[in-house]
């Protein structure tokens with residue numbers, strides 16, 4: 015083969031190989047580093063009806079895309095915290111027997127002010143404000 019033709023064929027094959035590699039790598043890189051999705055700003059969320067939650071119980075409600083733990087401490091006292099454990103982001107829950115917030119992942123405990131009582135969580139839970147509007151429970155950012 016003529017040397018000039020050989021270099022052209024070599025260049026085309028090399029370019030095709032490079033394009034193939036890039037076509038495999040690009041989707042993998044996009045998958046590992048997706049573009050940020052802007053979260054809609056939510057300042058308030060309905061958490062259901064007052065009668066839906068008995069005293070000394072809790073439930074997880076949605077606050078935008080985030081889970082919030084709503085706790086009815088007594089007939090008149092309500093609390094709400096981010097339900098995302100500050101250790102490794104597991105979802106926490108209200109534990110009726112201890113009257114504390116419990117993370118089952120590594121047995122972390124928070125009190126009803128969101129402060130760490132025991133276990134691995136390094137920080138308190140973020141607190142939300144609970145409003146009772148007629149029969150409706152509304153949670154807002156503190």
Ligand code: FES
Nearest residue numbers: 099101102117122
């Ligand atoms: S993730 Fe909650 S204690 Fe580890």
